[in-house]
Amino acid sequence: MMKRKSFLGILLAIIESFVYVFFYQILSTNNIQIPQALLLYLIYMFIFGHYAMNDGLIWDEIKICGKAVFTYMITFTIIVPSSSLPTRRRWLIMLGIIMFFFSVFLSRTLRILARKFVAKRTMVLGTGYDALRYVSVAKRNRFAMTLVTGIVDLNNNCRFPEKFENLIPPNQKVFDSFPVINYNTFLEAVNKHQVDQVVVIAPELRPTSLDLIMKEIDEKVPSIKYSTQGDSLTNFSSQVQDLDGILLISTSRDEMHWYDRFIKRIIDIAAGIVGSIITLPLMLCIKIAYLRDGDHAPIIFKQTRIGLNGKPITIHKFRTMVPDAEAKLEELMRQNPAIHEEYKKNKKLVNDPRVTRIGKFLRHSSIDEFPQFFDVLAGRMSLIGPRPYLPKEKEDMSYFYKSIIKMKPGITGMWQANGRSNLTFLDRCKLDLYYYKNWSLWLDVVIVIKTFKAIIYGKGAI
Template structure:
């Protein structure tokens, strides 16, 4: 009966809110009754009352669609009643209910999460498993509680990643890392409701064996498939007379979307440049205090749209002779050289200035790039602006990344910032190109602001 608590509570609260608001707007009682039926109908059609481990972004979109359909039907019904005087009331009712629904849904999910969340075991300790678990833990809207991770015996994994992974898990005593031979015991002991298989590198034969072990042991089994770059969220699954076919589709930016994206860029860049001024004064004063009188800005040639060179602007966060010092550090310490060649950056870089540490931690070092955005060379959201010397390391991802303007923020900043390795950054930027839409940009902006606010990256 637990699974019915949330939908029924939501239903009662939303109907009550709708009725009270409609009465406050002085709509006729017979009209309220008709509208209430349509209101509930569209919420059911767009699966608002289907309780699943979806994220808030999916709910925002589905409730938005329901309210748009509701509004259109309302206007049609009103025209039949000659109720043109009620149009403003209907606009207010629709907009208000949209936010009320999201508020009630989010609040109830957070309050009831401990009792309603599916107890989840993630099989795998690779990057995909780590990212998936982090999303589940940090999104309170999703009714998924990760109990632990199981290290599968045949999972190809980088030992360095496992060490970092275990270190992060050890900071959360309620989460455990289990060994494969205890799978059935763990499911029974921990009362696991859901298992997520995150083993994209494991052969299909091994996955089939694992699925047989899980068969009839848990209520829900999900898995991350191994896919190539052609598979996007625009792809369609087709039942071809009992055979599953996946038709690939390449996402593309239409003319209207380009215009909207450019308008957003222009507005954001104007506000960004206004905010840039006081930050520049702070950096200048801080550098002068430490005896650094070089320019607070620096420009660097990066890869732009279609592979053309662009000169991007940033706050200088390193000492003036940073490149020379880097060469000396790599000559003296082989581990520093290996780290830089692998990730194109150093985790604890001694060349960063005092002001630079603050700017990087808060991502304010990117603010001068609003000038590039206003000039049309960059976008507010897009792939990372890569260096030309990184072109060979980008490999197959280069051709897709250069199809978009580079962005001040993007997928890799919103999904881990400095914690994300170079190859994973390329994969995330490739994902952005293949799955772009305006709602994805809004999600990235929200997650970037949240990441900057908390001052940390995701695992």
């Protein structure tokens, strides 16, 4: 497999070289520096890992290519003679932008075409939420060099005294393609060398059980990965330290620096201005639509939510329900125990009878969220952040509450970009905690892109 990945990386570099020379000749009137310029480009792409063809998501590749191209442009700008700098700078920037998009596109195309031959045949140990989410991401993400071939249920095995979360019935397939097998069958598959990678995602595993698994598959599988045990310790700020042979993980979650908050606020103001301008004509159109349905109630819905540091804030949305929605909900829950149980678990109703005809469209398209741009401008909310929770949900948030309230709630966030209303309340809390622990400007960019995709395809909207 390593040979196949290396060949794919070499092929990627060769094709990019031809394309680079082609555009270099078109954009530049002086072709003397082509070898030096091309070599510099290839070196930076290699240093940042573009040709390694590692397992990952498209966002990782965009980040790698962006860093490499930016560094290349800065370096080449410095070494270009000052007499020709203005002219060179223009075509250099154009060439860098062209190669950035082409490199990302070519890498994605080659990975998809060669996925069947290059992807790691992966077995996932675990049947809980995190394990199934990993399987789901691997299935729909054609860019990654991961091909899940089976899921291993660790329950009912004498080796492990733990009781593991199991979201799927035994001996059934998941997502119509992944067989669920027991641990003994998995060991047989490993012994036959049919597995390239094992991914352990079972937070309930005790250290002794994890050590047992590692001993039984070590040297039989080229690659072994495992998730961290628990949510409270490890994040992207963590560092591995070697203290004279003792392996330590240094982790912390400091408050956002003032310059991080400043940059995030500037982005919020810019987004708030643009969003507010778009919202104004939408208000007129929605009001007319409601009037045509004989609904004369206000179209703006106000509600108190939990804001930064737990302070109550008022947020605004386009009304999507009947005017007396809260009273109607109480009545429905009294009359129907199933509705009461569904709302208690998810804080939402999938087929909510209170939603109006216009409201269904507003929710499906997420247009109902647009008035929150005014809240972003006012500083009550952020463009991206945790979900704005209701005060009555504080008790259900459990220990997640103290971390989530340290950031302003957002119009969009991790849960909207990763399933929207398909997720349970607990799943949404976990994702918001992840956002707090691993925040970065790049993560915000990824969330915005994924939110647009979720809206376009209508995934998870109710």
